[in-house]
Every structure is written in structure tokens, then in C-alpha cells.
Amino acid sequence: MTDNAQLDEHEPGAGSRGAPVPGRPPTFTSWLRGRSDDELAALVAARPDLVQPVPVDIGALATRATTRNPVLRVLERLDHFGLQVLEAVVALGDDRLSEPVGVTTAELSAALGLAPATDPADDLLARALDDLLRLALVWPDRGRLRPVQVLRELLPQPAQLGPPLRPLLAALPHSTVRRLADDLVPDSTAATPVESVATFLSESAHVGTLVGQVGDPARRLLDSLAWGPPHGTVTDARREISLATASSPVETLLARGLLVPTGDDTLTLPREVALYLRSGRLFRDVSTAPPPFEGRENPGTTVTRAAAGQAFTLLRALEELLERWSEDPAAVLRNGGLGVRDLRRAAQAMDTDEQTAALYLETARSAGLIATDDRVEGEWLPTREYDLWRERPPEWRWLRLARAWLGSDRVAALNGSRDSGGRVRNVLGPGLVRPAAPQARHDALAELGTAPPGFAPTQESLAARLAWRRPRRQSPLYTELVGYALAEAAALGLTGRGALAEHTRPLLEDDEEAAARVLASELPTPLDHVLVQGDMTAVAPGPLVTGLARELALVADVESTGGATVYRFTEESVRRALDAGRGIADITDLLERHSRTPLPQALRYLVSDVGRRHGRLxxxxxxxxxxxxxxxxxxxxxxxxxxxxxxxxxxxxxxxxxxxxxxxxxxxxxxxxxxxxxESGDGSMRLSRPEVRRAEPTDVPAPSGSGAPRELSRAAVKAMRAGDEASNIARRPVPLPEDGPPGSRTAAVLEALTRAAKEGRRVWIGYTDTDGRQVSRIVEPSGVDGGFLTGYDATRDAVHRFAAHRISAIAELENTAD
Missing domain, CATH: 3.30.70 (Alpha-Beta Plaits)
Incomplete structure (x- = not known):
């Protein structure tokens, strides 16, 4: 069966579910069309790129599902065992092998060396095949499994096997294949020499007979190629050889078709011969489970508490910096990044090192909390989203940052490195983008989530499990990104003591409500009180409620942070509060209301003295x-x-x-x-805080929800089913004039649609949309007016207006039932 035969298609009258046409072999598209809506929704949910945009019908979905790039993306998500099973289907289900085409489950089990499972729940092969069917990488054909055709190109040497004999022999000169057929199968009745030799050597007994005829040197040569790679090098590989003239080990193998020349100096071991030499086994070792974790145990509570403490540190550091940037923003470099000096100042303000400060800034930018203003000489400013963000509970503030980091393709760890042109990469600037970063972060954290709670695996064991879990993603860049992801996850509070935090597990499953509940129980409760001391300081023994923290930061300076925050009262800080419009009584009342200790007399004198002198001039x-x-x-x-x-x-x-x-x-x-x-013109004092400036957010992450993908998947399936009906439903064309006066064709279209609207009949129309694409629509007309058709479009499940001059064809439907 050819490549195109797999993607058959649109047979008028087949119905919306596209039952196979009698007398025609099944195709991938007919199988896909016959799947239930739930199965198609599962396919769309697992491979969302297939519905971006939504295909017009199931045939278009089948074409997209078997295209190179979408299949490459889904191959990267297969684990080592799933990839081995897929390679087995590709190797044994190749349509270039002898009939019957495809492979059975029993043949796969034998080729993989898997013992039959006594309990269906323990049948690893069945589960792997179900996943491949769900992902539409394989499909059933009359009781046998076949791979989608593009896998022949993407997996050219499945299980380190060479091509089947047919394509190898078809590439040889006719005289060479004729000589080989005369030597091996002189009485064959096959139509061609290629078919004769390929059919003969498809029998393992015949291959065994021929292998038994060669000497030990030739057998050792076969054994060296048996487990791959299947190619070898020899001088003059295309020499003319027959059984009578063969003398060397290579020539004895060429004369028997056990090796086939594929180049002037290249020989290839055919797939059928390799399978015999392997005794039918495809792999020396089939790995059905990842290697075990190695590492250390931590009490689960200590892990989550450590991570929650780091999450709190992140929130406090960002708020401290962005409040400063509200009044004294950092400059934007010419390349759009942040300068080294400004990064150093930001690190000092956040009480951390520069690399962690770079991570915090990149995360804040990804969350839409900072952006550049629209000036020529730009500045980095908090956005209006920041004002909304800081009013939310701390667990939800952290979740926004964590979700932004998980979805960001920027890698803060590259700050300070040099690009290929020798230019230094700056934080918040270009050059930090790595498209594979989000996937590496999800992979690393998801794999940590498979460990028992509180277990911190070693980097080596985690790398080994990731190599099993995502074999096709392995590369030096991927390994580097995973290392960055683990370090950044620890700094952001997604992990603690090397293990995954409990509040991160539901986050990875898009259950933010559960993540917020777990994190809220571990974060320190905001306090509404401080301890004012006699040395002009106030100690906040924990995080303060938002209003108190803002007022206290106005009337005092932060002296130190840590488990507790120390604020110091000075003349300048008190005067700052007075300049912002607070009076002496306001400041004194604030401190008396929120201090658990008596207000020292010295502090009262300070506030009173500064207030008395404030505004005299x-x-x-x-x-x-x-x-x-x-x-x-x-x-x-x-x-x-x-x-x-x-x-x-x-x-x-x-x-x-x-x-x-x-x-x-x-x-x-x-x-x-x-x-x-x-003083203003009427003699009143003009008091104001320093100007607080804001930038417009650039990319604000959309809130995620676990129910949205399922609903979108079902909507996409419904649209494709409707498109399928529009393409395949039986119809009787309405004749339209090809020649005639201008406007006669449009008039005929309007007349036919008006008649259908009066009779309440659905019609099929061919329509040219605004993008110039020809689409099919099933419409129930409700009115025709002013050159437009208004009606219910079953394809889109909505009422639409269609321009009559864009309608290229009309047909009456034999079945007018909804």
C-alpha cells in the first residue's frame, strides 16, 4: 500500500463517521474517522498542536497527524520502553515487507522478549500500545498494527535494523537482481526478480539455509552487523557476483543476497536477514521501567517548610525592589537589558547575590510585573499589574510567579555569559531565550514528583531517569537546561532540600487551588503588630499585613531582614511620612495601635519635634x-x-x-x-509623596484551569465532525449558470437559497472565506437579503452571514435531518 493510500479520502455518502467503503482496504483516515468523540478528544488533548488552527474535517486532521513536525514533537514525549515498542511496530509493520502487512501483538511480544502477563493490569505492552494508538502513531489494519507512514523517515533504522529487501533490491541493476533470482529461486513464479528474491528471503528457514552455507569468516562478518549499525564498508561493493564465481567471504554473502550493495563501497544487511541472526529478537535489552532513584530521605515537612520559606523570601525581595523602582527606576540599556551596576544595586536591595537577583527579575518580567516605559531613554518600572498582584494573598502571588517561570523560555542563568559574537548577555535583555527551557523544567520537576515525598535524588540518578523518560530529548543543551531548572526551582521555592515541595505537585497538574491551599498552610501568617523598642527601632517578628507594611515603610527605614524585619525611625523617615500627608497624630496613633510594647518617650519626642518644625517655613x-x-x-x-x-x-x-x-x-x-x-496660591501646604510611576505590562500570563483543555478538545472534535459531514454527505448539485449577463450567477444563488429558506431545507454550499480558502458548509438558511445569506452554520454551530458572491456552489442534501 502506498503512502497516499493510507490517507484516503473523502467519499461522498460515507456519512459523518466515515465508515469504510466496501471493497476498499482500510486507511489511517477511515480508522481515525471511525474513532469515538471521546477518543478523538483524547488525541487532541494529548497533541494540542493538531488543532492549532482547528482542521476543517477529519481528513485534514489525519494529514496533520502524520506530518513530520507534529510527529517529531510527540516522539519526544515517549519514554524508552514506548519508543522501543514503536520501533518494533515500525520494524515489523513496514509495508515493504512481505504480506500480510502489519504486526500482531503476539509477534511484538515475542520480538521484544516479553513474557505474557497473567494480569491485564500488568500488561506493559498492551498499555504501551494503547498509548501509541491514543497518540495516533500506530493504527489497526484488519487485526494487525501499522505505523503511520512518516515514521519510516523519522526512524530510518528502527532497532538498528537496515531496510527491507524489496527497496534494497529495487535499487540494484535489473541484471544483478535477475542473476540473484536465477541462483536462489530458479523456478519462481513471481512477477519480477525483486519480488521473487524478497519473497524467498522473507522465510526465516530459507535465510537459515543460506547462512548455513557460508564459512566462519563470512558468519563472523554477518554477526558483526547483526545488532547494528547495519552498514559496512568494502572496496568495489557493486561487483558482479554469482554463486559460481564467489570466492571471498564478502562475495559469498553478496551471491546469496545476505548482504546487498547500497553504494560503491557500502554493504547493507537486509532487515529480514538481521532478524534471523537475532533469533527474532529486536533488542538485546528491553527496559520496561526507569532506573531506581538514589539519594537521601528528608522528612516531608522539612522539605515543604524550606520551600515555603524560600517562596516567602522571593515575595519579600521582589516587593522591596519594585517599591524602590517605583520611585527610582533602573535604566534600560541600549540592547534592552539591565546594566551590571543596576543589577548589583538590585541584588543589594533584595539582600541576595546577583545570579539570584537576575532570576527574580526575569521571573517578575515573565509574570508581567515589570516592563519598560515608552520613553526614548527607557526605564524599568513596575506595571499596573504589580499593584493588583501585591494586594493578593501571598500564596497566590507566589503561584503567579511560579507559573510564569514554568512557562518562560528565558534562562536567567545565562546572564553574564557571551554569545557567539562575543557580546555579553544581560539580564532582561536579548540572548537569554532557550525554547526548550519550559519543557526541561517540566520534565525535571515531574520526574522529581515520581520520587517518594521528601526524597532528594542525586543528580546522576535523576539524569539517568530523565534519559529513560525522554530519550529523544537528550543532548548537552538539554542536560544544561535541566541543571539550570533544578537550581532555579530551589531559589524560587518549588523544591526544598533537593526534593519536590508538596505545593508544587498540584501546580504541575494545573490544580492551582490545591497548590494555594498547601502553600498557605506553610507560609507564615501575616501579622498586624510590631515591637517598638527604645533604640528607635521596631521589630516585625514576621511578615506584616499589606497596609501596615506599607505605612511602616513610609515612616521608618528597613535596617535588616531575615526571620524578622527591623525598621529604624529617623528624622528623614518621619519627615518622609509628613511630606506624604501624615500628621503627628496619625504617626503616633499608627504606632500605638500596632505596637505590642509601649511607645518609647524618645520616639514620641522625635515625631513631635520633626512635626513641629515641619511646615514652619x-x-x-x-x-x-x-x-x-x-x-x-x-x-x-x-x-x-x-x-x-x-x-x-x-x-x-x-x-x-x-x-x-x-x-x-x-x-x-x-x-x-x-x-x-x-505652598500653593491659597496658602495651603502642598504635600505629596514622591511620584510613583508605572509601565504598561507586556505579557501577562493567562490563568490556567484544568477544565479548559477538555472543553476546547471537545469543541474542536465537534467542529471537525461537522466539517466531515459537510465534506462527505451525499448531495445533489444545484445547477448554476456559467455564462450569462453580469450578476446572473449571483441571482441564481440567491434564488436557490431563498427557496431553501422558504421550504426549511438545509443546503450544502462551497464558500470562499476571507482568507481565500475554499471551505464546505452545511447551512440552514433563515433569510436572504441585500446579497447576503443569514443562516445556522452546522459546521461552526453558530449563526453566520455569507456573502452571495463568495458562494461557489450549492447542493441539496439527500438527508435533511439535523
């Missing part, structure tokens, strides 16, 4: 002026030699004019320790 615009209700303060100011450059002139006991602008006057007096407050 007020600056306005003359060029500028100073106003004060206490003449002695202005007298002191005018007499101060340091203010000589301001051009101060006494206008009244409570007013002094200045020769500089108000902004310059305020800045200069603040440097001298006077701390004036700007």
Missing part, C-alpha cells in the same frame, strides 16, 4: 518667597551666611522674598537643614 512664587508665623525663624535664616546666594530680602516680619525659583529655594534650604514645605 512655606515657599511660594515671587521669584519665590518664604512665609513663617515665627519671625525669629526668618531672622535666623536671613542672618545665616550660607543663604547669601539665595538673595533673601525681608518684606515683613513673617515674609521673606528670594531671588531664585521656588524649587531651587526649597532644595537649597533642605540641604541647609531647614526643610520648608511648598
Amino acid at each position: 512655606r515657599a511660594g512664587t515671587a521669584s519665590s518667597y518664604l512665609r513663617c508665623d515665627e519671625p525669629s525663624v526668618l531672622e535666623e535664616l536671613v542672618s545665616d551666611r550660607r543663604t547669601g546666594d539665595l538673595g533673601l530680602v525681608r518684606l515683613a516680619p513673617t515674609v521673606v522674598a528670594a531671588g531664585v525659583s521656588r524649587a531651587a529655594l526649597v532644595d537649597r534650604l533642605r540641604q541647609l537643614g531647614y526643610h520648608p514645605v511648598p
